[in-house]
Amino acid sequence: MAHALSFSQTVQAPPELVYRHFANASLLEYWLAERAYVHAEVGGVIFLNWDTDNYYAAGSYTTLSPGQAIAFSWYGSGEPAPSQVEVAFEAVDGGTLVKLTHSKLGEGDEWATTLEGLKSNWVTYLENLKSILEEGKALRLYNRPLMGVFPSEFVTAAMAQEEGLPYSSGAKISGVLPDTGAEAAGLQGGDVINMINAIEITDWGAIGRAVEGKLPGDEVALVFHRGTERHEVSLALSQRPFPDVPDSFDGMAAKLQTEQADFIAELEAFLAEISAEEAAQQPAEKAWSVNQNLAHLILNERATQQYIHNEEQDVAGSTYIANDAYMIDALIDVLGDSKELLAEFKRATSQTAAMVRRFPEALVKRRGPYIYIGQILQGLVGHNQQHLAQMKDVIAALRGEAAVEA
Incomplete structure (x- = not known):
């Protein structure tokens, strides 16, 4: 029946x-x-x-x-x-x-x-x-608890074999959110999370299954690698915050421009203190140079423009390009040095803000895409700051002040 x-x-x-x-x-x-x-x-x-x-x-x-x-x-x-x-x-x-x-x-x-x-x-x-x-x-x-990490790519068995890694799977993170369990547990950008609560991390679905049924305040057991070094920690899950998004695209663009201007001033001050040779040099075989980090920031800005365009147009799916080695090195081939890379990054950030200002205000009423666009933009400067910290570590390593692992 x-x-x-x-x-x-x-x-x-x-x-x-x-x-x-x-x-x-x-x-x-x-x-x-x-x-x-x-x-x-x-x-x-x-x-x-x-x-x-x-x-x-x-x-x-x-x-x-x-x-x-x-x-x-x-x-x-x-x-x-x-x-x-x-x-x-x-x-x-x-x-x-x-x-x-x-x-x-x-x-x-x-x-x-x-x-x-x-x-x-x-x-x-x-x-x-x-x-x-x-x-x-x-x-x-938003009802799910938050670990506070930014997974950037998933390690496959083929990648692990090619790079001689001591593990065959995991989620490489580009950074952590402040005031979260991930920060308290000592996780850093570049770490690779291999297991959560004894579940092997192979994709987004595995991460979801590992925290399914958990509440903010609950703890999960993590196995992660920093370089070739294995670590085990307990991570307390956090409450997922709802983004504080301005009530118009003009407001969203103005906020973004202010934040990006502050970041660019800090980036310019750093670049003024290093040589062109230092900017181009990798501290280790598989570690990015300053110039490669700058190229990544440009590509990430362009990827962000594609993402927010897709949200405005209700288009599903987009491939993240900013970690692609060929695209990073090709951009350096064309632009040449850190001075030109910085100039291109400035243009890219200005274009993002200009693009946001041109979005139709009618989109504000479509709360899902509007809030998500705001959330994407809020993550930009935090992401950029993480890469500036990486660039500073690169120079410290080249000058013999610290070590950077691939």
């Missing part, structure tokens, strides 16, 4: 905008799936993936009526048979009543786990949809 589950949620947003959050891959990733791919036409595919839960669902759109209704088939991994999701959008009191029905579900023991999961998850997802549209807050993210 076919079974159906029904849910409803009132959202203070217009029906057309709520509808788009079911028909656009980038917007689906804010509130529903960790990864989404859609082709929003009747018969077009919808694919949703949750790395953390090792779960996916696939189907095709069967109804697309903007601002009124949307429907798609659903076949989740491990589920006994395909089912159907139908959503209606009703304008109410300046907002939208979302009515979602998940039908064509079976009964009995083989469906018990699926039904239990769908009952719980759709309630959570719709609450998250409301929070994203009204506040720009992704509850599935």
Whole structure:
């Protein structure tokens, strides 16, 4: 016998905008799936993936009526048979009543786990949809505790073998957030986290599984490497802060320009004290020179521009380019020295602020993308400061004042 589950949620947003959050891959990733791919036409595919839960669902759109209704088939991994999701959008009191029905579900023991999961998850997802549209807050993210690290890349077995590393997997971090458990535990940029609570760290999903069910204040056991040296520490998880974002793009750009100007002044003072030869020299075979750090900052600025453009355009996915060795060295080949790299970095930061100022103010009402753009920009200067610290360590190592490990 076919079974159906029904849910409803009132959202203070217009029906057309709520509808788009079911028909656009980038917007689906804010509130529903960790990864989404859609082709929003009747018969077009919808694919949703949750790395953390090792779960996916696939189907095709069967109804697309903007601002009124949307429907798609659903076949989740491990589920006994395909089912159907139908959503209606009703304008109410300046907002939208979302009515979602998940039908064509079976009964009995083989469906018990699926039904239990769908009952719980759709309630959570719709609450998250409301929070994203009204506040720009992704509850599935902000309700999770925070480690306080910035993973920049994941080590593969092939990478480890090629570089002769004493481990085969892990998350390399570019830095840590101040006043978090990661800082208290002594983690630093360049460290590689290999295990969290005995779970091998191979990707983002592994990190999510390692802290699943944990609350702020709980502790997790970490194994990490600093160079070739193995460390074991206990890390207390922190409350995830919600970004304090200005209420306009002009305000966002002005704040960014002030922060970047302060950083550039500090960077210029540092570069004035070193020679061109020192700026170009690597302290160790696999450690970046000052010039390579500068090239990375330029590429990171360009990557940031791509990210915030994607958020403004509701485009899902983007490849991070700023750690690519070929791109870093090619930029140095073209620009030549630290003086030219600094000039290009200044231009790139100015372009980012100018780009933000040109975003339409209507985007402020789309709280998910707006808050996320603000969050990305808030992380820029902290990231830059971490690389300035690395540059200072490089010069200290070259002058025999300290050692830098690859």
